[in-house]
Amino acid sequence: MTTIYLERREPAYNRQRFYTLTVxxxxxxxxxxxxxxxxxxxxxxxxxxxxxxxxxxxEAGAKIRR
Incomplete structure (x- = not known):
C-alpha cells in the first residue's frame, strides 16, 4: 500500500485542508x-x-498529483 498525505494550513485565511492518495x-x-x-x-x-x-x-495517482 502506498499513501501520500498533503496538508495546507493558512491561519490568516482560515484554510485547513488535507488531501490523501492511496493505492x-x-x-x-x-x-x-x-x-x-x-x-x-x-x-x-x-x-x-x-x-x-x-x-x-x-499511474493514475501520478497524473492526479501533478
Whole structure:
C-alpha cells in the first residue's frame, strides 16, 4: 500500500485542508486508487477508482498529483 498525505494550513485565511492518495490491493486481487480530501478535523470526501494492475493505479495517482 502506498499513501501520500498533503496538508495546507493558512491561519490568516482560515484554510485547513488535507488531501490523501492511496493505492491498495483489494481482497479480490484488483487494485484501487482511493482519494480523500476535505477540511482537517472533519470527515472528507472519498472517491475510489478500481484498476486491474498496480501500475495502472499508480499511474493514475501520478497524473492526479501533478
Amino acid at each position: 491498495a490491493q483489494t481482497l479480490f486481487g484488483s487494485w484501487t486508487l482511493i482519494r480523500e480530501w476535505g477540511r482537517i478535523g472533519h470527515p472528507g470526501t472519498v472517491r475510489e477508482t478500481w484498476f486491474e494492475s498496480e501500475s495502472a493505479a499508480t
